[in-house]
Amino acid sequence: MLDTINCRVAICDDDDYDIEKIRMIIDDYQYDKNIDFKIDLYKSAEELLEKYVPGYYMVLILDVELTGMDGIELAKTIRALPDKDVCIIYVSSHPQYMSGAFDVRAFNYVQKTIYSDEEITLMHNKLFRVLDNAFENMNQSESLLKIKTDLEEDTLFKIKDIIAISSENKKESSVIIRYAGKDIIGFDRVKNLYESLKDQNFVYISRWRIVNLLHIHVINKESVLMDDGSKYELSRHYKNELNRLFSDKVLSI
Numbered sequence: 001m002l003d004t005i006n007c008r009v010a011i012c013d014d015d016d017y018d019i020e021k022i023r024m025i026i027d028d029y030q031y032d033k034n035i036d037f038k039i040d041l042y043k044s045a046e047e048l049l050e051k052y053v054p055g056y057y058m059v060l061i062l063d064v065e066l067t068g069m070d071g072i073e074l075a076k077t078i079r080a081l082p083d084k085d086v087c088i089i090y091v092s093s094h095p096q097y098m099s100g101a102f103d104v105r106a107f108n109y110v111q112k113t114i115y116s117d118e119e120i121t122l123m124h125n126k127l128f129r130v131l132d133n134a135f136e137n138m139n140q141s142e143s144l145l146k147i148k149t150d151l152e153e154d155t156l157f158k159i160k161d162i163i164a165i166s167s168e169n170k171k172e173s174s175v176i177i178r179y180a181g182k183d184i185i186g187f188d189r190v191k192n193l194y195e196s197l198k199d200q201n202f203v204y205i206s207r208w209r210i211v212n213l214l215h216i217h218v219i220n221k222e223s224v225l226m227d228d229g230s231k232y233e234l235s236r237h238y239k240n241e242l243n244r245l246f247s248d249k250v251l252s253i
Helices: 016-033 045-051 071-079 095-103 117-139 190-197 236-249
Strands: 006-012 036-042 059-062 087-092 108-111 144-148 154-158 162-166 175-179 182-186 202-206 209-212 216-219 223-226 231-233
Touching: 006 016, 006 045, 016 036, 016 117, 036 045, 045 071, 059 071, 071 087, 071 095, 087 095, 087 117, 095 108, 108 117, 144 190, 162 190, 190 202, 190 209, 202 231, 202 236, 209 231, 216 236
Parallel strands: 006 036, 006 059, 059 087, 087 108
Antiparallel strands: 144 154, 162 175, 162 209, 175 182, 202 209, 216 223, 223 231
C-alpha cells in the first residue's frame, strides 16, 4: 500500500450530511491502511476547479448531481486540462448516470446509501474495496517524484510528465517545475533533483536547468523547444551531449 507518501483526496458533494459521512469513511480507510491522506472538501464543481492543479490530487470522490456544474461535466473539464491520470470515483444515489461516469474514465461508481447504519456499512465496505483496487493500480503505475512546493505541502509529480526543472543559480534552494502546462515552485536544488532523475531521461541543457528528453520537440542552435510549447535556452557546453542523448534515446524509439 501507499504508506510512505502523502495522498491527496478531494471530495466534492453539495450536501453537508453526505460529504461528512464520506469523509468519515475515508478517515477510517486511512487509519485502517496506514496511509497519510490530505482530504479537501468542496461543495461545488466550480469551487474545486478554481483551486485545481493537475497532478495535485491522486483521488477525486465526486457526487453526480451538484448545484451548478454536475459531476460528469466536472470530470470532463478535469480530463481536458489535461489530467488524464487522477483516479475519479463517483459516490452517488443516481445509478442512471453510470454510463456517463465511465465516459470520463471514472475508476468506479459507488451507490450512495448513507441513511441507515446498515446502508452506511454497505457503502463503507464497497468504498474500501474500490480504494484498495485504486491504490493497487497506482502502485503499478509510473514512478513519482515527491517534493515540497508552493502548494503548501509535499506534492507528487508523475516523473514521465515533468517537462523541465529550472533554477536561477546553484545557490538557489528553490526550483521551477514545468508540469501540466504550469510552472510550480518547488523547494530543492536542481543538482539534487538531477541525481534522482538522471536515470529517468533527464539531462542538463544549462547549468541551472534539466529537461525530460522524451518531451523535447526540437533542438535549435541556441534553444530547446518542448512539446508543451515551452522554450528554454541551450548552453553550448551541453549541446553536443544533448544531441547525442536525444538521438540515442528518442530517435531510436
